[in-house]
Amino acid sequence: MSTPLDRTDLILNNDGSIYHLHLLPEELAPIVFLVSxxxxxxxxxxxxxxxxxxxxxxEFVTHTGQMGGHRVSAISTGIGTGSVDIVINELxxxxxxxFKSRLPRKxxxxxxxxxxxxxxxxxxxxxxxxxxxxxxxxxLDGLANFYSFRPNARERSLQRAVRNFISxxxxxxxxxxxxxxxxxxxxxxxxxxxxxxLTCPGFYAPQQRxxxxxxxxxxxxxxxxxxxxxGTRIVNREMETASLYMLSRFYGHAACxxxxxxxxRYTNKMSKDxxxxxxxxxxxxxxxxxxxxxxx
Numbered sequence: 486m487s488t489p490l491d492r493t494d495l496i497l498n499n500d501g502s503i504y505h506l507h508l509l510p511e512e513l514a515p516i517v518f519l520v521s522x523x524x525x526x527x528x529x530x531x532x533x534x535x536x537x538x539x540x541x542x543x544e545f546v547t548h549t550g551q552m553g554g555h556r557v558s559a560i561s562t563g564i565g566t567g568s569v570d571i572v573i574n575e576l577x578x579x580x581x582x583x584f585k586s587r588l589p590r591k592x593x594x595x596x597x598x599x600x601x602x603x604x605x606x607x608x609x610x611x612x613x614x615x616x617x618x619x620x621x622x623x624x625l626d627g628l629a630n631f632y633s634f635r636p637n638a639r640e641r642s643l644q645r646a647v648r649n650f651i652s653x654x655x656x657x658x659x660x661x662x663x664x665x666x667x668x669x670x671x672x673x674x675x676x677x678x679x680x681x682x683l684t685c686p687g688f689y690a691p692q693q694r695x696x697x698x699x700x701x702x703x704x705x706x707x708x709x710x711x712x713x714x715x716g717t718r719i720v721n722r723e724m725e726t727a728s729l730y731m732l733s734r735f736y737g738h739a740a741c742x743x744x745x746x747x748x749x750r751y752t753n754k755m756s757k758d759x760x761x762x763x764x765x766x767x768x769x770x771x772x773x774x775x776x777x778x779x780x781x
Contacts, residue, residue, distance in 0.1 A: 489586060489588055490582070503579055505572075505575055506545050506560070506579070507541075508547055509579075510579045512538045512579075513547075513549065513558055513576065514555075514558040515580075515594065516555055516557045516558070516596075516597045517560060517576065517596055517597065517598045518767075519561075519572070519598060519600045519729070520559065521563060521568075521603075521724075522564075523545075523561040525763065525767075526547070526561050528763065529548070529771070532552060532767070532768065532771055533550035533557065534553070535551055536550035537549055538550070544561060544563035545561060545563065545572070552775065553775045560576075565687075566626045566684070566724065566727075566728045568725075569732070570628060573728075573732040573738075576598070576738075580596055581593060581736075595738055595739060596733075597738070597739050598741075599743065599774060600725065600741070600742040601743055601766060602725060602726070602742060604746055605746065605747065605750050606720055606748075606749050607719070607720065607721065608710065608720060609752050611678070611720065612746065613748055613749060613754055613755055613756040613762070614762040615745075615746045616677030616678070617677050617678055617680045617721055617743070618677050618741065619665055619679075619721075619730075619742040619744065620664070620665055620670060620681060620717055621640070621714070621730075622663055622665075622682040622683075622729075622730050623660055623662050623682070623684065623727060624663065624731065625658055625660060625686055625691065626686040628728050629661040629663075630659065632732070636661070637664065640662045640663060640664050641662075643662040643714050646714050647660050647662065647712070650712050661731065662727075663734060664730060664734070665741045666733075668739065669739055669741035670741055672773070672777040673773055676743065676769045676770060676773050677743065680719070681717050681718060681720065682719070682722070682744070683719050683722045683723075684724060684725065684727035684728065686724070693706055721746070729742060743766060744766075745765075747762070
């Protein structure tokens with residue numbers, strides 16, 4: 486690219502920071518921990534050795550500091566695909582675009598991105614507070630349609646398998662599949678069960694929650710327990726991972742998603758202490774990641 490990005494494409498604030506995150510390039514660390522809820526940023530950053538940057542704009546809160554000799558950032562995305570689209574694009578811009586020239590930097594900077602989220606589960610043997618690591622995620626939203634994303638061989642294979650599985654059922658929406666970074670997946674595998682996550686474009690109807698209105702209940706939702714891809718099942722539903730994986734891999738960043746089970750939709754059991762469970766997930770993930778990261 487030799488033409489500077491337009492002001493309406495790369496939008497900067499008066500202080501030179503990126504539009505939504507309100508961050509300057511030097512305020513972003515190469516290791517990023519993402520949470521959806523802004524209140525959870527402090528649950529991550531309290532484990533830092535020290536904090537050097539605190540920024541907040543709307544639902545986007547950032548704490549950047551040092552932990553175990555590494556510079557790290559904790560950032561809240563807000564909920565859902567649209568928020569992830571904003572955050573990953575702006576993180577890449579911070580890392581790989583010169584804001585003064587509005588041109589890509591000559592040296593690519595890869596980010597390591599770990600999502601720390603919450604989820605449900607569809608299987609009775611998985612208990613609230615258990616941890617899941619998303620090997621793959623299946624997106625039910627249309628975000629991938631707006632990017633020239635080219636799935637790799639395993640993503641294409643899973644995508645075909647899912648489409649074949651739902652072809653004789655009553656779901657007519659599109660699907661895409663995206664994969665975690667293999668190195669991060671291996672690094673974090675000791676802390677929980679690997680799963681295929683179903684990324685839904687909403688919390689209520691898309692996840693079969695019926696309040697005062699009747700839902701169109703796709704038959705295949707009730708049959709998800711039967712689906713398996715190379716021995717890995719669709720274990721949980723959440724709202725961000727597929728978009729995170731798709732955009733991260735498209736931009737060349739390494740991403741992995743860890744989720745704490747808040748409730749079991751099969752047994753109707755819920756976590757008795759969600760905050761403690763989330764804090765346990767954060768501590769385990771950061772400790773396991775940094776131990777493995779330092780040994781490489």
